Amino acid sequence: MSKLDRIDSKIIAVLQSDGRITLQELADKVGLSPTPCARRLRMMEDEGIIKGYAAVIDQAKIGLPVSAFASIKLERQREEYLDRFAQTVSKWPEVVDCYLMTGQYDYLMRVVVADLAAYEAFLKTKLTRLEGVASIETSFALGQTKRSEVLPLP
Structure with missing residues (x-):
């Protein structure tokens, strides 16, 4: 994935604000059905664009x-x-x-x-x-x- 399109950017924006969102909710927010949303998500994970998921802790x-x-x-x-x-x-x-x-x-x-x-x-x-x-x-x-x-x- 050399360049992020508008939908990829929306997926990233949603995940940055809520990393615990369900796939169905994510797909709804970005205007896709769950299967293509999951495919895009997996591609961004495989390419290292999405490096992981973590809880933000109050130190x-x-x-x-x-x-x-x-x-x-x-x-x-x-x-x-x-x-x-x-x-x-x-x-x-x-x-x-x-x-x-x-x-x-x-x-x-x-x-x-x-x-x-x-x-x-x-x-x-x-x-x-x-x-x-x-x-x-x-x-x-x-x-x-x-x-x-x-x-x-x-």
Whole structure:
């Protein structure tokens, strides 16, 4: 599927707002019968356009109220250093987002923890022990103004 048509975009828009919708309800909302709707859905899943389905959890209500944003600079920006860093942090459950960046820092990551002591432990036992890290600068979120998994469709 090289390009999404209007119906594919409608399917994605509906699923972004309600991932638990039934196939029948989805088909009704996009103007298809269930079989062609299921076929389009399966094609988008197979092609990786739809990567999965998940519940959105309130992190504070499950005891993880702290979001720390760590900006990481590596000693070298060679491919093997970048790959090693990415492979390692992808295994750490505290790191919920990690981006390779342009600019002053090489990576920006969001780390979710219970409190400052938990972040300190993460920093001391994991991040500072990772070979090739030159510097770490951390900022803590005071509150969340907006969070969304809904992409702005054309």
